Amino acid sequence: MASSRSPSGRVVNDNIHGDIALTDAEWKVVNTATFQRLRSLKQLGMGHLVYPNATHSRFAHSLGVFRIMCRVLGNLDHSGLDTERKAELRQAALLHDIGHYPYSHLMERVGSVTLTEEEVTNAGKKTISGQVDEYPDHEELGRHIIQSQADICKALGGKKQAQKIGALFSRLEGADQQLSKLIHSSLDMDRLDYLLRDARAAGVPYGEIDLNYLLNSIRISPTGMLGVDEKALAAAEHFLLARVFMHRVVYYHKTTYGFEEACRQLLRRVRDSDRYNDLLARDGNHINEICGGADLRGFTDDYVDRVIYRAARDDQDPVIQTLAACLVERCPPRLLLEVGGVEEKIHSYTPATVFRQKCRDGLVDLAKRHRLNVGQFLLCGPKPIKFEERGSLFSRADAEKLKPEEREELIMVFRKGRSEPQSIVDITGSIIKSLSNQVFSIQRLYLVDRDIKPDKLERIRGEVRLWAQPPK
Template sequence: MHRYRSKSVSGFSVKKIYDEVHGYIDLSDVEIKIVDTPYFQRLRFIKQLAVAWYVYPGATHTRFSHSLGTTHLMGLVAEKLAELGYIHSFEDVQILRLAALLHDIGHTPFSHAIEPFYKDLLGIGHEEITRMIILESEIRDILNYFGYDPKTITAIIEGRYKEPLYNQLLSSDIDVDRMDYLIRDATHTGVTYGMIDLQRIISTLVVDGDGNIAILDKGIDALENFYLARMHMYKTVYYHKTVVGYETLLRSIYEVLYRYSNDTLLPKSEDDLKRLVESGDIVLWHDDWLTGLITRLYKASSTPQEVKELIRAFLFRRGYKVVLEESKFSNTALDLENDEGIKKLRNIMNEIERYVRPYEIAMFVDDIRIIEVDPHTAPRVILGNKQSIPVFQIENSIIPKLPRKYHVKRLYALFNVWDKVMKLIREKGLG
């Protein structure tokens, strides 16, 4: 492995961290300084798969280990492409590694369970929080001290850097982020068909004539497995009916906290988020903080009964259970306004709400992309004649036959009223 010499500090130090997926991971001097900050250490307290441990008990791994793994894979891929002349210098390899290291530093407590709340309310996702942390904390000072531009790092993370290849390595269908989380999540959930052939993918990864990330045709089998693994993981882990039910429940609890809690670590505006970053208090904004807060509220006599019921359902695994499901794979985008499945679930929900309390029933809808079909951004395959084509146009491959989308459409009811709701559906012929 190449060692990256700092522009501002003479000499080079390296630390090895043992990772359960990749083995020993080497960190450079600037990377060590960043990992040692409280901002990065916060990721030890944010689980990679939010509440998936309700279904897969081993899924307690963290954003911390995933970020290190993504950095390791970025180093392997970027060094290879540097040797082939596609990455301009080994200093750029270090820049890419830093982007990989920091790409998840802005995740909220319980990640994807809570982030849609802030996205819908404030238009802010973890990418915006990541930018705040990199540009407004001691991480900015560390990057500057070692001679790396923080704005360059954020540009790569956000996919707007001047070199499209650099963006694609961290954000594309076959980027190093996906490579790490697929195999890491499969390892911890035990879902073996989520495993991928990392070695084969990386060894056949190249750049086509237009400067885009591509796979040699001898890597097609590994690429097929990659897409199949991702499709299976979406269905059986990331959008598992029970996992989504508990994420939805936790989001409902957070919405109540947002309205009624005065906890100083609960940001209610973009300015609040900025203050958390600038003061350093954001390092305490993680899964354990939220779990502690809802536990205290559960014990408090002044907490409204509705809130206590939601918290009890979450803490003691009495959460939302699927009542009806209209999910399916598809080759077209989900029409949120006109889809018949969504209309059906909405009508049933409206009818059931006459007999249960509003928070006892919930609807979840999402449209998940399985394969990128935009020929300008989709990964490409270089055939034997050196021609480059999008992955979804490969002949004699299962990739073009895979569904483009996974439409998730579900109606949930809390555990304590599930039997009642199911009886109502049967008696009224709503199913």
């Protein structure tokens, strides 16, 4: 890996990108306690429970994204960007994950979790409240952190600059929409780093993208549109496919995802019980309090671990006990059935939606017959993964009618002889055009019961399999 020069002599060695050089100002940011917290956040949530080496941190990933941004900006020397703007984009890349929660996305999404009994119980109308102040997302929290933590605010050069950097990584600014794509789009620096880093850490080949070729092919059009040269079309397609493979194999691994879903449901239950207010943030306001003060130092993976240990040791609620024990003792939730896969997403009927409906109709009875608590079942569907940011939301014909503003996050490709790029889903013969109306979507049903006998488990699986039959 080629090394990069540093005028300040500050260089960090990284297993993915080699030497990463930082300026004195960037070095100051990295050396704040606020940035160092990222060392204690695992990039892959609970992925290490399946892939033992997947213990790499948000800290390493943030440096990796920073390095990629530096390379891209180096390739865009003729873009008209001034030195100051480039420095801001470098800082935004470095800090784009500063607001991450313990175990990454796991804790952040606690409010969206539907408890199994909420979903399958049909006694009267259930109330959903829009008055719960849910946890803010990590970008919003990141903006709050860099403006309220004195060490990082000072390292950035004051509150005004901190606001500017926060606006860049959370895309609040109207200006530089194309450059914001470097941080948020299908071909953003975040994805370019995490696919490679996560694949290497997990020991799987699926995220091995052609990073150098892609980065060297990025250019900017006379009207400011970012894209890759047509010669890098295969590399861009491989990158998009790699993302789907990585979700299938690593991010949505049945065991990892089972543990994470058990943890999400556990956190939602204990948060709502009000018995853990000393350990777990009650709401978004409480999260902001923690992250705006000295308690941020302890807002690491250990923060969630402490909740799990307390629940396993002290909680009298049988479902909370069961979920906590499964995590503490590493007894994976048992997958009863997975339905779905890569499918065309233009009809309401899919095996996954039918299965979910059948679970809603039959789970209460199934639990009763097998003397289990409904809460021991985890009915969950990971976020569907699209091949391209917009494509799969539409039929292919509809995708071709999208307005320019709706295509904004698509990868753009410079065809030979053309000064302005076109989107990858419009290129005849590209794999992504063919797959643009496909989505990787699954539904799963797990059972959490560390003591279940194999024959009973098989009987339950046999019953659940019948729910995957398509309607006549």
